[in-house]
Amino acid sequence: MLSFDLPFDGRVAEMIRHKLDAGILPAEAAALVWSGHGTGQPCVVCDQPIVGAQTEYEAQYDDRPAIRFHFRCHRLWREELRRRDH
Ligand SMILES: [Zn+2]
Numbered sequence: 001m002l003s004f005d006l007p008f009d010g011r012v013a014e015m016i017r018h019k020l021d022a023g024i025l026p027a028e029a030a031a032l033v034w035s036g037h038g039t040g041q042p043c044v045v046c047d048q049p050i051v052g053a054q055t056e057y058e059a060q061y062d063d064r065p066a067i068r069f070h071f072r073c074h075r076l077w078r079e080e081l082r083r084r085d086h
Contacts, residue, residue: 012073016045016080026067029081030059045073
């Protein structure tokens with residue numbers, strides 16, 4: 001069994017909506033996004049560690065600390081932002 005199994009997309013999207021509403025996740029896209037190997041730090045969306053075998057996305061802002069995502073959590077966050085931005 002893999003220790004870094006992630007919840008299904010639907011569950012992750014639910015967490016993203018909740019964290020957007022709670023202000024934990026920013027409602028605007030980052031000024032800059034880096035990607036690289038995970039360093040074991042938790043993902044802002046699913047709270048699971050981003051391990052070295054996974055791709056980590058780091059979103060940087062001018063006015064708030066950087067936040068880290070799994071590749072998929074980042075994609076789902078951007079999809080949710082697009083859905084809201086109309
Ligand atoms: Zn995640």
